[in-house]
Amino acid sequence: MRTISLTEFEEAVLEMLKQVPAGQVTTYSELARAIGRPRAMRAVGNALNKNPNAPKVPCQRVVKSDGYIGGFAGGVKKKIELLRRGGIEVKNGKVVNFNEIFYQF
């Protein structure tokens, strides 16, 4: 079924995000770049915010380019908890070993 109330852009963002393996993270910028809109990192964040997609899409694995958590529709605290649960350590609002677990498309 479709019942997609999402735009092509939002769809693309979610699809790409689903490709991120567990235990790794990506960035808004990289994600935007992967869908062909290298300067649309803000729009990417906007798309994720509007789509409280459940576990279908690991929205929590998207962080800022400098390794900081960024934001989350359910609250940053929640985002951090989800990340830790997924084996990703977060310290002082920033992903530990960010450079090592950073997933590039």
Place this chain on the structure above:
DNA sequence: CTATTGACGACAT
């Protein structure tokens, strides 16, 4: 059409 708003990024001060 224009204006406003953001889970951003890079740079200047």
Place this chain on the structure above:
DNA sequence: CATGTCGCCAATA
């Protein structure tokens, strides 16, 4: 390191 400003893009009013 902290704060401010500008640029960028898509969605929405």
